[in-house]
Amino acid sequence: MQMKHLIDILDLSVEEIDELIVKARDIMEKPQNYSEKCRGKKLATLFYEPSTRTRLSFEAAMYELGGHVLGFSEAQSSSASKGESVADTAKMISCYADIIAMRHYKEGAPLVASMNASIPVINAGDGGHNHPTQTLTDLLTIQCEKGRLADMTIGFCGDLKFGRTVHSLLNAMSRYEGVRFVLISPEELRIPEYLRHELQKKKIDFRETQALEESLPELDILYMTRVQRERFFNEADYIRLRDSYILTPEKLEKARADLSILHPLPRVNEISVRVDSDPRACYFKQALYGKYIRMALILRLLEID
Numbered sequence: 001m002q003m004k005h006l007i008d009i010l011d012l013s014v015e016e017i018d019e020l021i022v023k024a025r026d027i028m029e030k031p032q033n034y035s036e037k038c039r040g041k042k043l044a045t046l047f048y049e050p051s052t053r054t055r056l057s058f059e060a061a062m063y064e065l066g067g068h069v070l071g072f073s074e075a076q077s078s079s080a081s082k083g084e085s086v087a088d089t090a091k092m093i094s095c096y097a098d099i100i101a102m103r104h105y106k107e108g109a110p111l112v113a114s115m116n117a118s119i120p121v122i123n124a125g126d127g128g129h130n131h132p133t134q135t136l137t138d139l140l141t142i143q144c145e146k147g148r149l150a151d152m153t154i155g156f157c158g159d160l161k162f163g164r165t166v167h168s169l170l171n172a173m174s175r176y177e178g179v180r181f182v183l184i185s186p187e188e189l190r191i192p193e194y195l196r197h198e199l200q201k202k203k204i205d206f207r208e209t210q211a212l213e214e215s216l217p218e219l220d221i222l223y224m225t226r227v228q229r230e231r232f233f234n235e236a237d238y239i240r241l242r243d244s245y246i247l248t249p250e251k252l253e254k255a256r257a258d259l260s261i262l263h264p265l266p267r268v269n270e271i272s273v274r275v276d277s278d279p280r281a282c283y284f285k286q287a288l289y290g291k292y293i294r295m296a297l298i299l300r301l302l303e304i305d
């Protein structure tokens with residue numbers, strides 16, 4: 001057992017990700033076998049930024065494993081509002097819980113927590129940087145929907161600059177054979193330079209474009225994202241860019257019959273609700289997969305079979 005924390009998706013090898021996927025699928029099939037696995041264990045959810053799915057799926061995951069949950073869902077209700085550092089908080093929580101899931105508006109905060117905690121720390125999203133457990137969710141979804149992770153053309157559409165789920169999924173998918181990326185965004189919301197550099201260095205097949213409709217026919221997966229309002233410096237830019245892409249049934253006529261549409265959620269306006277009944281829409285199912293892969297991850301980090 002080498003892995004103690006999950007801060008970056010690349011902390012996990014491809015083999016370790018495969019094992020988590022296998023475990024999550026076993027939990028999905030036989031949940032009764034897991035209902036007592038975390039009896040007496042406590043998960044601390046330390047959320048300094050808003051969340052619905054990530055926090056509640058972590059909580060549901062721990063309850064379904066027979067464990068307990070404690071924590072806070074906004075910085076204001078914790079001692080952060082009195083000026084306590086992430087490092088001190090991590091030391092404190094290590095006295096009260098067995099494992100931490102932390103979301104923070106500062107990039108690198110969960111890493112700092114992991115360096116100070118004596119229990120495993122999971123990054124549940126750090127600023128505009130990474131979101132490894134959403135990536136595990138996305139990978140489980142792709143594996144279940146497509147039956148494979150390799151040989152895939154994935155379109156990422158929307159806010160590729162600030163979208164942390166995009167950054168982590170690009171890094172994860174870059175390790176599979178035959179993967180191609182089509183990066184669809186307004187000029188101002190293209191992927192960060194450091195990531196472009198990484199993709200080039202790894203000789204990944206990718207192209208950047210502003211055109212959603214003409215890219216659709218070639219995609220196996222379309223990963224839609226929300227324009228990340230909270231990371232903009234000014235509201236006027238957000239308002240100008242927020243409706244850059246709106247996926248509708250009409251646009252989807254050009255897409256393949258076996259396309260899978262993913263979205264980490266929350267959706268704002270970028271997918272019309274009329275798309276929800278399309279059999280290619282996977283985003284609500286994806287949220288359910290998120291609970292199972294988090295159950296697998298908690299077991300793994302607590303070294304429970």
Ligand code: NCD
Pocket residue numbers: 053054125131134164165225226264265266
């Ligand atoms: C994402 C996030 O927090 O980065 N949400 C999530 O965890 N499912 C995506 C987003 O907020 O747009």
